[in-house]
Amino acid sequence: MSRLFKDFQLSSIEHFCLTVEKGSFTAAANMIGITPAAVSRSIARIEARLGVRLFVRSTRHLRITSFGQVYYEQCRQALNQLNDAELTIKNAQGSLHGLIRVSAPTPFTHFRLIPFLLFFQEKFPNIHIDIHSSNRNIIFSEDNFDIAIRGQEPKDSNLIARKLEDSALIVVATPNYLKNMGVPVILDDLKKHNCIEFELPSTGRKVLWHFCEKGKPIELEIKGNFTVLDDFLATNELVKNHAGLMQVYRFSVEKELKSGELIEVLKDFNGATRPFFLLYPHAKYLPLCVRLFIDNLIEYINTKDHDLFMSV
Numbered sequence: 001m002s003r004l005f006k007d008f009q010l011s012s013i014e015h016f017c018l019t020v021e022k023g024s025f026t027a028a029a030n031m032i033g034i035t036p037a038a039v040s041r042s043i044a045r046i047e048a049r050l051g052v053r054l055f056v057r058s059t060r061h062l063r064i065t066s067f068g069q070v071y072y073e074q075c076r077q078a079l080n081q082l083n084d085a086e087l088t089i090k091n092a093q094g095s096l097h098g099l100i101r102v103s104a105p106t107p108f109t110h111f112r113l114i115p116f117l118l119f120f121q122e123k124f125p126n127i128h129i130d131i132h133s134s135n136r137n138i139i140f141s142e143d144n145f146d147i148a149i150r151g152q153e154p155k156d157s158n159l160i161a162r163k164l165e166d167s168a169l170i171v172v173a174t175p176n177y178l179k180n181m182g183v184p185v186i187l188d189d190l191k192k193h194n195c196i197e198f199e200l201p202s203t204g205r206k207v208l209w210h211f212c213e214k215g216k217p218i219e220l221e222i223k224g225n226f227t228v229l230d231d232f233l234a235t236n237e238l239v240k241n242h243a244g245l246m247q248v249y250r251f252s253v254e255k256e257l258k259s260g261e262l263i264e265v266l267k268d269f270n271g272a273t274r275p276f277f278l279l280y281p282h283a284k285y286l287p288l289c290v291r292l293f294i295d296n297l298i299e300y301i302n303t304k305d306h307d308l309f310m311s312v
Contacts, residue, residue: 136230
């Protein structure tokens, strides 16, 4: 049986995929440890063999063509599958390796993802995880992430969305603030309070506060002296420093509620939640380490007693 690919052709495909992912010949060359000219020659060989242009080149930009995008998606899947074939054998010997790049909002990262990662690392110590903690929406094709966690389902039909949880929202403040300003009893009382605002970086809009009254959802536009941009966790710190009221995820203040550092108010209007979705590209093939990460994270989030889960 004759060989379909020569060694240099497989190397050229790897060079091509890295160039797409890094955005330039130079960046790809630095990753591989060769010269940009060598990377350029590798890709030129592929273009000559296929009879199409994979990139549109200029002095400042390198843009992938439609043929290049189709070729990249197929080649990346093939290279990942080859890599997984080796990882599967290594895993059978107890040493699964791999890299996973994850993007998640700041509150989910700190209070949900990091505790899970400690469990996952113990189970798979040779899988390296890059964590991108930000409320900015990512673009998978440009930002080179394997998984994203976001607070809404994507409009992109090329992404798979799996709901992780509906996270309860509550309003909290410090005892000191409530002593000085009074305890709100009805929603209209919020007009008399300093309500900390949060602006979404993806839309530039301030987040409405959500409540339930007699089973009906209510959205309120609130006002205050502070607006936090991007870093949702900064709102938690403002609250703990007596700056006002804030609507937060219950999971982000559980310790403070137990210790009495924060007090929950407006309990009669609880019931509102925000979802978190796990997103990843729709592809026929997912790397083994990514599949393991997804399955373990879903199991972890759906296990109410996380301490018990960690001990299993």
